[in-house]
Amino acid sequence: MIRKIIEMSHVAGEGHIPSALSVLDILWVLYDKVLDITPANIHKTERDHFILSKGHASLALYVILAEKGFIGSSALKDFAKKKSILGGHPDRTKVAAVEASTGSLGHGFPMAVGQAMAMKIRALPHRVFVIIGDGECNEGTVWESVKLAAHHQLSNLRCIVDNNHSSDRALKLGELGMKFESFGWHVILVDGHDQEKIRKALCTKNNGRPIAIIAETIKGKGVKKMENNPEWHHKSPTAEEFADIMNQLK
Amino acid sequence: MRKQFVRTVEEVLSNDKKSVLLLGDIGVFGFRNSLLKYPDRVYNIGILEQSTISLAAGLAMHDFVPIVHTIAPFIVERALEQIKDDFGYQKLGGNFVSVGSSYDYAALGCTHHCPGDVGILKNVPEIEIVVPGHPEEFDRLFKQSYDNGRPTYFRLSENSNGESLKVKFGKANIVKRGKKATIIAVGPMLENVLRACRDLDVTILYYTTLNPFDSDTLKNNASSGTVIVCEPYYSGALDYDITEALAGRNTKIFHIGIKREFIRQFGKKEEIDELLGLTSENMENRIKKLIKS
Numbered sequence: 024m025i026r027k028i029i030e031m032s033h034v035a036g037e038g039h040i041p042s043a044l045s046v047l048d049i050l051w052v053l054y055d056k057v058l059d060i061t062p063a064n065i066h067k068t069e070r071d072h073f074i075l076s077k078g079h080a081s082l083a084l085y086v087i088l089a090e091k092g093f094i095g096s097s098a099l100k101d102f103a104k105k106k107s108i109l110g111g112h113p114d115r116t117k118v119a120a121v122e123a124s125t126g127s128l129g130h131g132f133p134m135a136v137g138q139a140m141a142m143k144i145r146a147l148p149h150r151v152f153v154i155i156g157d158g159e160c161n162e163g164t165v166w167e168s169v170k171l172a173a174h175h176q177l178s179n180l181r182c183i184v185d186n187n188h189s190s191d192r193a194l195k196l197g198e199l200g201m202k203f204e205s206f207g208w209h210v211i212l213v214d215g216h217d218q219e220k221i222r223k224a225l226c227t228k229n230n231g232r233p234i235a236i237i238a239e240t241i242k243g244k245g246v247k248k249m250e251n252n253p254e255w256h257h258k259s260p261t262a263e264e265f266a267d268i269m270n271q272l273k
Numbered sequence: 274m275r276k277q278f279v280r281t282v283e284e285v286l287s288n289d290k291k292s293v294l295l296l297g298d299i300g301v302f303g304f305r306n307s308l309l310k311y312p313d314r315v316y317n318i319g320i321l322e323q324s325t326i327s328l329a330a331g332l333a334m335h336d337f338v339p340i341v342h343t344i345a346p347f348i349v350e351r352a353l354e355q356i357k358d359d360f361g362y363q364k365l366g367g368n369f370v371s372v373g374s375s376y377d378y379a380a381l382g383c384t385h386h387c388p389g390d391v392g393i394l395k396n397v398p399e400i401e402i403v404v405p406g407h408p409e410e411f412d413r414l415f416k417q418s419y420d421n422g423r424p425t426y427f428r429l430s431e432n433s434n435g436e437s438l439k440v441k442f443g444k445a446n447i448v449k450r451g452k453k454a455t456i457i458a459v460g461p462m463l464e465n466v467l468r469a470c471r472d473l474d475v476t477i478l479y480y481t482t483l484n485p486f487d488s489d490t491l492k493n494n495a496s497s498g499t500v501i502v503c504e505p506y507y508s509g510a511l512d513y514d515i516t517e518a519l520a521g522r523n524t525k526i527f528h529i530g531i532k533r534e535f536i537r538q539f540g541k542k543e544e545i546d547e548l549l550g551l552t553s554e555n556m557e558n559r560i561k562k563l564i565k566s
Contacts, residue, residue: 068335116364122334124363127354133324134359137331144293144313145335167324 024051024090025245026272027099028082033265037103037111041243041255043083045187045215046154049238050075052221053152054087062092065119071149072138074123076131077156077185078112079257084121085109093120129162131155132182136168139180139233152181152225158190160199166206172233173207180233181225182208185215187242192253203235215240247271274429275372277408279303281415282340286311289420293332295325297343299372322347326355326369333365338420344378345371345387345428349394357397360424364399368419370427375506375531377431380539388531391483392510394426401425402484404460404505407437410481417442430505431542434464440481445490451475453564454499455491457511459483462503462529469557473564486514498523501563503556504530527563529556 025044032038054060059071075084082102089096094108101107108117112126122138125131135153142149159165172180182203190196200210213224215238224236243249246268260268279300285292286307294315296304307315318325322343329339341348348369349356360367371390378385394400401423405411411429418425438446448458448467451474458466459480470477476494480487491500500519502511508530515526529551536545546552550559 116362123330124358127358129323130327130355130359133327134331134334136324137328138334139331140328141332141335141337144337164321164324164327167321168328171318171321171324171328 031102032259035103039079042080045240046185047083072151074131074153078125128159129164132168139177157186178229183236187240208235299343322352326352330359339367344373349390366422374430404428406434406460409437445487446479448477455495457502459504465553488518
């Protein structure tokens, strides 16, 4: 899937590769082992729900949606093209499996809070998962959402922080887990590239509180020249770079 | 109009289990009974308007019909991106009901003024904008549109026209026909316009829905070539709609509304009306002068 992500970005000249790679393991575990979301139930509300609040990591979401049969694999070839259903940021009006059109940071999390409230009002047993980034945690709406979810005891809500440390160059966030905990969340710290540990964390049972999973990740994980290299944040590989990366990934 | 808002929404909450009311710590006393009666569908969410709008979008994704209520600048200006992205772009339905239109909270200063709301929201595609001029009109317009699957902004005003008209969502009312000019009266401006024009040979069109704009009614009732827009917010918010409706015609457009300046004085709304030349006497003189010119 890493190769596919690189290829899509190379062909389109678009995409945030390192952000997609930092979250790829988490997304894979979600769709492969955790979420009760299938192409068959996608149009129903009585199922789990997932929002990728850090919408710029869309490349990772798209390859997984294709792998799991939510979209045709041919759609990947058209990524970010004029008539594509797959944009640089996900668009819910074009893809049924995209729950929310995200891109501007700090929107998806409070929308997930609204979804969790809706499930609670209807007394449905399903869960709402949302992935935010550590850079996104600078947005005030993230902490508004943390407060809202704790106040309304949304134990059906799971917030995963893809802590790839992209915020470090701007504002240091300190101990994210302690911050969530101080608002009343149940917090789990996990290696965001250890799929079994991610699975266990995501499957933690309800304990009356919303659950935050702080996942330590590496931005650009899997491609050496991109790992923790801000130059690649929103850069697509040239033909030469593409060939070089593909060689490395063999 | 605020009391009617409470009555109307109480009725909607009672009849429609999909309706959810989210208060931004405003109107809590007015809705005290609903807060007790429907604890799972009426919330005093608190003072976090941006997240409230996004949260409302999350509810709308699950077929609930959210009604968000707080003071105009905190909905329109503070949470504009949430309205644009989470409702407009995502094609979700919901209702945003503001109080404190323009300078209704005159004494509280510019942080609580919002004469820019209609002009700002006119720049968000597909947002419906409703400016009722009377409590009964709010009741009709809200019930006609609140669950139509689109995002709708309702602008409640402290002052109302003396009588309500049989308004219909998306349609302008022809109040009077005349030859010398077409007056567009928006919401609570109608009362003053009627007084100012009682002896004038003019057409008066009454607009309570500003988006979608009823172009046909204007097109068919603007043969004089003079349009005077009387609007209770920053002048010019309807200019694109008016010029599109009358494209190709030689038409002069004049405005009687609020100038784009900070109102740096306090006092009562009526005192600011006087300051801005929006008393009925002033409006009468200005309309007469414009027609003569």
